[in-house]
Amino acid sequence: MIKFSSNPTENFSIINFVLEDDIEPFVLKTIAPPDAITEDFAHKGVILSGRGPVWLYCFLTHFYHPTKFVATYDPRLQGAVVVESHASQYKVGDIISIESSLIKSND
Numbered sequence: 001m002i003k004f005s006s007n008p009t010e011n012f013s014i015i016n017f018v019l020e021d022d023i024e025p026f027v028l029k030t031i032a033p034p035d036a037i038t039e040d041f042a043h044k045g046v047i048l049s050g051r052g053p054v055w056l057y058c059f060l061t062h063f064y065h066p067t068k069f070v071a072t073y074d075p076r077l078q079g080a081v082v083v084e085s086h087a088s089q090y091k092v093g094d095i096i097s098i099e100s101s102l103i104k105s106n107d
Contacts (some may be wrong), residue, residue, distance in 0.1 A: 002027065002052075004039070006034040007102060013041040014073070015060070016104045017050035025074055028059050036067050045090060047080040049073035049103050073103055 001037055007014040027045065034040040046064040048057060048071070057072060061084060064070050068092040071080035079095040091097075 002056075003032055004031075004033050005104065006039060007104070008039075008041055008044075009026065009102065012045035012047050012069075012071075012077070012096070013039075014049055014102055015048045015062075015064070017048075017052060017056075019050070019052055019103075023053070023056070025055060028055070031059075033060060033063055033076075036064060042067055045069035045082075045085075045087070046097075047071045047073055047096070047098065049080075073098060075100070 001020050003018045003020055005016050007016065014070040036046065045066050045068040048060050061070050065084060068087045069085040071082045073080045077095055077101065079097045080095065082090050082092055085092055
């Protein structure tokens with residue numbers, strides 16, 4: 001399965017995930033990522049972090065679409081790339097610098 005955790009900051013929440021086993025696409029029907037409304041971060045952006053298949057990232061980007069923006073963490077860039085945005089201050093392709101201490105290791 002997939003283990004999720006969230007790390008809220010002032011402007012965004014980091015959603016980290018870890019695959020505990022190999023996963024198949026049918027798991028998308030049953031997974032429960034942290035909810036932006038019940039956990040009160042829908043007014044912020046979301047940064048996704050974790051090692052997983054492209055289709056999981058697509059699912060999570062769609063799941064968090066209502067938030068201010070969605071970005072994906074890339075350790076090579078020491079930041080997160082904005083892939084979707086509803087806020088003028090965050091444009092698709094922008095890189096948001098992230099302190100590595102805010103990102104949980106998947107190892």
